[in-house]
Amino acid sequence: MAVLPKIGLTLPNQGVRFGVTTARELVDMAVEADTSGAFRSIWVGDSLLAKPRLESIVLLSAIASRTERVRLGTACMASFPVRDPILLAQQWASLDLMSGGRTVLIACTGINPQEATEDATYGVDPRERANRMGQWITVLRRLWSEDVVDFDGESIQFAGVTIEPKPQRMPEIWIANDAKGSRDRLERIHTRIATYADGWQIGLPDPAEVEWRAADIRSKAAALGRDPDAFSFSAYHNINIGDDRDSALEESKRFLDTYYSTDWDPAYVEAWTAAGTARDCVEHLRPYFEVGVSEVALRITSWDQRGQLARLIAELAPMLEEITPLAA
Numbered sequence: 001m002a003v004l005p006k007i008g009l010t011l012p013n014q015g016v017r018f019g020v021t022t023a024r025e026l027v028d029m030a031v032e033a034d035t036s037g038a039f040r041s042i043w044v045g046d047s048l049l050a051k052p053r054l055e056s057i058v059l060l061s062a063i064a065s066r067t068e069r070v071r072l073g074t075a076c077m078a079s080f081p082v083r084d085p086i087l088l089a090q091q092w093a094s095l096d097l098m099s100g101g102r103t104v105l106i107a108c109t110g111i112n113p114q115e116a117t118e119d120a121t122y123g124v125d126p127r128e129r130a131n132r133m134g135q136w137i138t139v140l141r142r143l144w145s146e147d148v149v150d151f152d153g154e155s156i157q158f159a160g161v162t163i164e165p166k167p168q169r170m171p172e173i174w175i176a177n178d179a180k181g182s183r184d185r186l187e188r189i190h191t192r193i194a195t196y197a198d199g200w201q202i203g204l205p206d207p208a209e210v211e212w213r214a215a216d217i218r219s220k221a222a223a224l225g226r227d228p229d230a231f232s233f234s235a236y237h238n239i240n241i242g243d244d245r246d247s248a249l250e251e252s253k254r255f256l257d258t259y260y261s262t263d264w265d266p267a268y269v270e271a272w273t274a275a276g277t278a279r280d281c282v283e284h285l286r287p288y289f290e291v292g293v294s295e296v297a298l299r300i301t302s303w304d305q306r307g308q309l310a311r312l313i314a315e316l317a318p319m320l321e322e323i324t325p326l327a328a
Contacts, residue, residue: 001231005289005320008041008308010075010236010299014053017257021305023054027062029309034067039100042067043075043297048082050110051260057091064099071102075236075297076176076201078110081129082122085136086161089143093167101168105140106201106234109133126145128155130192137173137196144148144170162255174199174232177247187216194220199232201297205271210235210319211291234296235288238273239298245276252301278315283321289323 011029015021020028026044033039042063046056056074064072072095077083096103109129110118119126135153142149143163150159175197179189193200194217202210210233221268238256242248253269256262274281288296300308 004097005285005323006040007038007312007317007320008043008071008075008234008260008295008297009039010043010045010297011059012259012299012305013056013059014047014051014259015305016054017052017326020255020258020303023059023062024228026054026059027066029305030063030070031066032309033313034070036313036317037069037312039070039145039297041071041073041297043073043106044078046074046079047110047119048079050078050112050116052177057095060103061095061098064095064102068100069102071104072099073084073085073104073174075234076106077109078108080107080116080136081109081125081132082118083136085156086143086163088136089140089163090139093144093163093165095170096167096169099164101171103167103197104172104174106174106176107133107137107197125243126161127168129153133175134192134196140173141170142193172198172232174201174234175265176201176203176236178203186213187220190217191220193217194226198230199234201234201236203236203272205237205268210288210293214292220270228319234295234297235293236286237285237299238301239281239308239312239316240273240275240301241278241281241308241316243277245280248275248302249273251303255301255303274298274316275286278311278319282318282319285320285322 011026016023030042033042044056044059045053060072092105097110102229111129132155135155139151144167173328177189200217214233221228221231238252240252249270252262252273253266256264256269274284285296302308
């Protein structure tokens with residue numbers, strides 16, 4: 001199956017906390033990306049208590065009201081397992097209607113030491129986060145498609161629940177997962193993705209790793225009777241366009257260190273960031289499309305968000321058209 005190179009724009013909604021952007025600018029950037037025709041999608045980050053930021057569904061609602069073409073979603077919804085799935089079904093159905101059916105919900109377990117406060121506050125055993133994924137996805141889809149729903153799950157039980165109005169169409173639900181570990185562990189995770197999701201997002205900066213994992217998910221989906229070619233595969237990546245690649249990488253590291261309150265390994269930043277001239281960035285991204293990624297979601301790792309967005313639109317996007325459609 002041919003894969004046309006597509007890019008999305010990931011907005012840094014946590015950046016409002018440290019002055020890299022504002023709430024108004026995030027919405028304005030989404031509008032600019034939408035009208036440019038250069039982007040397939042707009043994504044926002046998500047967390048409740050672990051990594052405070054503008055709340056994802058509220059921000060997406062504002063963006064939905066001012067855009068017309070791009071798909072809209074969370075990348076990823078780390079709070080997914082601690083949210084009330086009935087309320088989430090109502091919220092997301094409303095968002096989907098507001099957007100005209102353009103939403104994609106990317107769920108993830110959010111398993112991270114920083115989530116300990118959320119787990120304690122909401123009474124969730126960290127080990128339960130993964131178990132909740134399939135249950136919550138099942139609840140959402142049933143509430144979006146059935147008139148009255150009874151559900152008797154391990155983590156939630158309810159009867160006679162109706163969600164109205166329904167979404168315009170059944171929203172896609174993807175799973176984001178960057179887990180590391182043994183091959184057996186990763187294959188168990190891939191089985192969960194193939195069972196419950198419509199797509200997969202990965203943030204690991206290694207095209208070879210993406211390639212074998214995507215192939216394994218496709219294989220498992222086929223074994224479950226699902227169409228493996230219908231799966232979406234997205235890579236979460238960073239970008240900083242600049243004539244001096246070293247300076248672009250240096251700023252990216254400062255940005256990521258500030259964004260995540262950590263000290264990133266410079267080698268990891270380099271692997272996870274398309275940096276340098278637009279041509280440098282295209283060549284950095286090319287291997288992801290070559291291994292079958294259908295879309296790369298790009299987060300700008302710079303304090304000059306608007307200037308970088310202008311360069312993405314004017315310089316990088318036209319070059320992506322030079323990449324020959326590749327076999328997935």
